[in-house]
Amino acid sequence: MRIPRIYHPEPVTVGQQLTLSEDAAGHVGRVLRMGPGQEIQLFDGSNQVFNAHITHADKKRVQVQVVSGDVDDRESPLHIHLGQVMSRGEKMEFTIQKSIELGVNIITPLFSERCGVKLDAERLEKKRQQWQKIAIAACEQCGRNRIPEIRPAMQLAQWCAEEAPGLKLNLHPRASQSINTLPLPVEQVRLLIGPEGGLTAEEIAMTTEYRFTDILLGPRVLRTETTALTALTALQVRFGDLG
CATH class of the missing domain: 3.40.1280.10 (SPOUT methyltransferase, trefoil knot domain)
Known part of the structure; x- marks a missing residue:
């Protein structure tokens, strides 16, 4: 399965453990049925992409550990x-x-x-x-x-x-x-x-x-x-x- 890309509405930093938003948790936990150890990508609107893995997941709450991040600029010059x-x-x-x-x-x-x-x-x-x-x-x-x-x-x-x-x-x-x-x-x-x-x-x-x-x-x-x-x-x- 392709690694899901998930938007996080607050600034993300490498090494951080965070809880996904309610909408994101519903998608990851209920729709994709992902669990601990599986990987996701996060982005926070800062033009960076962060690699993370799930540490806890149920139908209402998903926690992840952010392990790395880098700038990934895909914006048009126009x-x-x-x-x-x-x-x-x-x-x-x-x-x-x-x-x-x-x-x-x-x-x-x-x-x-x-x-x-x-x-x-x-x-x-x-x-x-x-x-x-x-x-x-x-x-x-x-x-x-x-x-x-x-x-x-x-x-x-x-x-x-x-x-x-x-x-x-x-x-x-x-x-x-x-x-x-x-x-x-x-x-x-x-x-x-x-x-x-x-x-x-x-x-x-x-x-x-x-x-x-x-x-x-x-x-x-x-x-x-x-x-x-x-x-x-x-x-x-x-x-x-x-x-």
Whole structure:
């Protein structure tokens, strides 16, 4: 069996004996049914990986001994902040999971005029916590050792108005530029992905006011979750670490 990678929410040090979080203990003890003597890998978001072995395990509590650690940098040189207008149900979860596998650093869920998600503040915060857990699980799976941030949801206009370095991109079906025609080098990107129905004319005009560059992905109309992944892949090929 492949050695499981487990996120630990507190700083880890070599030689430490620690108790896994409740979620991690459930996965290791109940799902994987691992026991004393078996090995796991830990990461704490510091870009390090730690080798550990289990010293105690039951269905509720797992303790491990940390035996070694080293820096393992798998982050792309391209920093991407994804502004994603929220989609319903599993589509948003899918976008978050796959975006993190593709190297996105920050995700901000957005409301726009055509956004189909209507949630109050309490339910939004529960959603954010759920999405952050999806982000952690994606890092455990893909090998990233830094946890991307899922920010609280905000209005599109508020997000566009934020001061941000680097390139600002908005996908537009009538744009004259593509990702491949953008000039090198680029180290930071703020990428806006609209809802299924697209941004309104007023919203597109607003992005122009905030100096977003309109780009075209291709001749076909993509669903919002496909658009995010296609754009992120193209950006990583052009400016990042895919190729």
